[in-house]
Amino acid sequence: SAVISQKPSRDICQRGTSLTIQCQVDSQVTMMFWYRQQPGQSLTLIATANQGSEATYESGFVIDKFPISRPNLTFSTLTVSNMSPEDSSIYLCSVGQGADGANVLTFGAGSRLTVL
Amino acid sequence: GEDVEQSLFLSVREGDSSVINCTYTDSSSTYLYWYKQEPGAGLQLLTYIFSNMDMKQDQRLTVLLNKKDKHLSLRIADTQTGDSAIYFCGFDNYGQNFVFGPGTRLSVLP
Numbered sequence: 001s002a003v004i005s006q007k008p009s010r011d012i013c014q015r016g017t018s019l020t021i022q023c024q025v026d027s028q029v030t031m032m033f034w035y036r037q038q039p040g041q042s043l044t045l046i047a048t049a050n051q052g053s054e055a056t057y058e059s060g061f062v063i064d065k066f067p068i069s070r071p072n073l074t075f076s077t078l079t080v081s082n083m084s085p086e087d088s089s090i091y092l093c094s095v096g097q098g099a100d101g102a103n104v105l106t107f108g109a110g111s112r113l114t115v116l
Numbered sequence: 117g118e119d120v121e122q123s124l125f126l127s128v129r130e131g132d133s134s135v136i137n138c139t140y141t142d143s144s145s146t147y148l149y150w151y152k153q154e155p156g157a158g159l160q161l162l163t164y165i166f167s168n169m170d171m172k173q174d175q176r177l178t179v180l181l182n183k184k185d186k187h188l189s190l191r192i193a194d195t196q197t198g199d200s201a202i203y204f205c206g207f208d209n210y211g212q213n214f215v216f217g218p219g220t221r222l223s224v225l226p
Contacts, residue, residue: 004158033214042204042218043159058213092158096214101166102147103208107158 002027002095006108013115018081021111023093028073031096034066037110038089046091049076083115118142118207120217127223134192136220138205143167143186145207150179150190153202153219162190162203192222200224 003026013019023032032049046066047055055068069077080087093108119141128134136150146167151159165172165179165188172179178191188205205217 001161006158043216045213094158102149102164103214104149104161104164105151105159105206105214106161109156109158112156 001099001104001106002029002097004093004095004106004108006093006111008111009109010112011114013083013113015084015115017083018079019083019113020077020079021091021093023076023078023108025074025095029095029097030073032070032076033094033096033105034068034076034078035092035094035107036089037092043092046078049078080113083113085115088113088115118145118215120205120207120215122203122205122217122220124218125221125223127225128195129225130195130197132195134195134199134222134224136190136192136203136205136222138188138190138217140186140188140205140207140217142207143183147208148179148181148188149206149208150177151204151206151216153204155201159204195222195224197224197226 005024034046035043037043045058046061047057049055049068049070051070067079090110090112092110094105121139147164149164150162152162153159163174170181176193180189202219202221204219207215
């Protein structure tokens, strides 16, 4: 399965600033996803990062707040803009790959953001 | 959309079996998955079951699927301290909009 590197692994940010999270995959993949995991919660899909076109956002998430880039088939970034304490979460990059017909998601280790 | 429920906590003694349960509302998922999240890490795929099957065994892991009752379970035999983690059931909705349950935190007591 793919190996995913995410950075930063953690950061402490000031309210009103923006932070960009990078996701690097060791192989070319079509589907890349960004998830948010709020403290003690499950994962919520933010958006699907499409290579060569705009990201597809889920209900409740907008491009102005979470701009995404996908310049090639191995790399994506997620920016958390104008942060507030409510944005304190773990942000996870994921790729989808087929395995015997199943759609297996492989995750990066996550980026834990704390907003003060 | 998919509504998924899991018990939030489970404690077992080392060497005992653990059973983690998951109930869901939407049966359109082709495959049903179990993921494990250790502290400070992303999710790791444990196993998955095709929706037309009712059981899958993989070493210490047994997955049971009751489609009539919309109930999925994960049994871990001979639970070890290294099994302490959060376990998420997941649904792929025909490869779109992957949905996860709220997660069950398994604590293994020595």
